[in-house]
Amino acid sequence: MKKVFLNMFVVAALGMSVTSCKNEAKNETEAKEAEEVVAATDEAANFNVATEESTIMWVGTKPVGGGHEGTISIKEGSFSMLGEELESGKIVIDMKSIKATDLEGDKKTNLEAHLMGTVEGKEGDFFNVQEYPEATFELTGVENKDNKTWLKGNLTLKGNTKNVNIPATTSMEGDKLVIKSEKFTIDRTDWDVNYGSKSVFDSLVGDNVISDDIQLELKVVANKA
Numbered sequence: 001m002k003k004v005f006l007n008m009f010v011v012a013a014l015g016m017s018v019t020s021c022k023n024e025a026k027n028e029t030e031a032k033e034a035e036e037v038v039a040a041t042d043e044a045a046n047f048n049v050a051t052e053e054s055t056i057m058w059v060g061t062k063p064v065g066g067g068h069e070g071t072i073s074i075k076e077g078s079f080s081m082l083g084e085e086l087e088s089g090k091i092v093i094d095m096k097s098i099k100a101t102d103l104e105g106d107k108k109t110n111l112e113a114h115l116m117g118t119v120e121g122k123e124g125d126f127f128n129v130q131e132y133p134e135a136t137f138e139l140t141g142v143e144n145k146d147n148k149t150w151l152k153g154n155l156t157l158k159g160n161t162k163n164v165n166i167p168a169t170t171s172m173e174g175d176k177l178v179i180k181s182e183k184f185t186i187d188r189t190d191w192d193v194n195y196g197s198k199s200v201f202d203s204l205v206g207d208n209v210i211s212d213d214i215q216l217e218l219k220v221v222a223n224k225a
Contacts, residue, residue: 047225095116126193
């Protein structure tokens with residue numbers, strides 16, 4: 001009996017450890033109410049986003065296994081630096097540029113069309129780019145905590161605006177400002193992207209369920225104006 005109890009304790013402890021490490025690695029964001037956007041000061045240096053060097057990587061998964069990954073393009077944006085500190089900024093995301101990089105042929109075309117909502121009758125399943133062709137991220141602050149730099153900003157997606165924290169590093173490479181995020185996740189249902197969500201449609205089972213979390217990774221390169 002003692003051996004059985006000990007084994008159960010070890011399994012539970014390992015499970016808690018794995019869960020803790022998984023949550024830490026995922027950098028899960030908590031969507032909060034939108035906040036006031038930071039304005040650039042007159043003394044700040046301005047930088048314009050180099051769209052051809054900037055991108056967003058995404059990964060979507062299913063609880064029972066499998067998933068897809070791809071990219072989304074940044075349409076435009078600008079940032080300001082006061083000394084060595086990032087002060088303000090905004091990027092505009094081209095939602096019509098969603099690509100699946102792990103597929104080819106018809107599978108790739110069909111998934112991209114479903115995600116963008118260009119399939120008749122399925123416009124609202126995911127991002128409905130005909131109605132919401134752009135998303136934005138606008139900086140509301142920068143803070144250092146847990147030995148990381150966090151970009152705090154309003155993410156507007158599918159007409160909904162929520163404030164999120166993104167773990168990132170900023171650096172200067174000559175006259176280029178480079179912003180790179182760590183991998184982080186958002187809960188897509190906070191922005192009404194509900195298709196396949198077990199938390200929204202509790203009758204879904206098996207392969208019909210898609211994880212609420214979307215993993216994102218951001219790279220922005222901006223040239224001094």
